[in-house]
Amino acid sequence: MSTRKVAAITEELCGHEFSASSISTITARLDEQLEQFSRRPLSEAFPYVVVDARDERVREGGVIVSRAILMALGIDWEGRRQVLAVEYANRESQSSGKDCLLQLKARGLQDVWFVVSDDHPGWKAAIREVRPGVWWQRCYVHFLRNALDYLPRQADDDCLQELRWMYERRNVDEARRDLKPWLEKWSGKYPKLWAWVETNIEETGTFYRLPVAHPTHLKSTNLLERSNQEIKRRTRVVRIFPDEARGLRLVRAVAAEQHKAGMEGSRDLKADLLREQIKPMKTNLTIAA
Secondary structure, three states, X not given: OOHHHHHHHHHXXXXXXXXXXXXXXXXXXXXXXXXXXXXXXXXXXXXXEEEEEEEEEEEEOOEEEEEEEEEEEEEOOOOOEEEEEEEEEOOOOHHHHHHHHHHHHHOOOEOEOEEEXXXXXXXXXXXXXXXXXXXXXXXXXXXXXXXXXXXXXXXXHHHHHHHHHHHHOOOHHHHHHHHHHHHHHHOOOOHHHHHHHHHHHHHHOHHHHOOOOOHHHHOOOHHHHHHHHHHHHHHHHHOEEOOHHHHHHHHHHHHHXXXXXXXXXOXXXXXXXXXXXXXXXXXXXXXXX
16 A cells, blocks of 8 residues: 555544654564564474465566565474465576575574475475475375366366375375276376376375375465465455565565464364374484474
């Protein structure tokens, strides 16, 4: 909002008119608080991290451009969901993903065991470089969407529905057992899809390494998608931000609300189950610090 619109609203609601300079001063304080939130030290361990990006349109030099907003969500050993990062980047790429992960590392992010993202090559390369040794889960929802690229427009609905059911299996052995007849069934009709799935589907099954109670939440980026939906609900009203600073202010403010809700909400992920599961691995696997 412009300072004039804010002044008009506050006068209507409160019966008091704030000057443009007063509103600018209040806004500057908000920016300081959001910057502190985004740069706070991460003293706790976060075994689970979910990363994703979304685009927002801003004006730059009189031209409307698209800017990527990189976000990271962490789940600590108490099962609390915390927003770890909200950063602008020119685009979603390996360098921007690397910078985001390095900033998290510099702020103290530690004990990461499992990272979820989509198949964007920038995130994949950045995770391998900055967090070598972690378990990487390719979001299965994005995987199923990507599968549409290998199907004709009038494809059989049962094909992807049966593939989706693979992610409801109890363990990786069951999934692999049931995948084989699926591949045989559809290889003749959709050979491009068959070859692509056979090559890439293993990346979507890392969640089977987790405690049985956890995969529902961590086989996709849906935990972060919910935050993105709330952000989109707010930013679509603006449509085009007058500059990057005001766009980042709104997104970070919404993310801070989501962070507070995650800290105070129910803790349906019991990370101590993961702690018990990985104890015997510590002698063979180095945790990414």
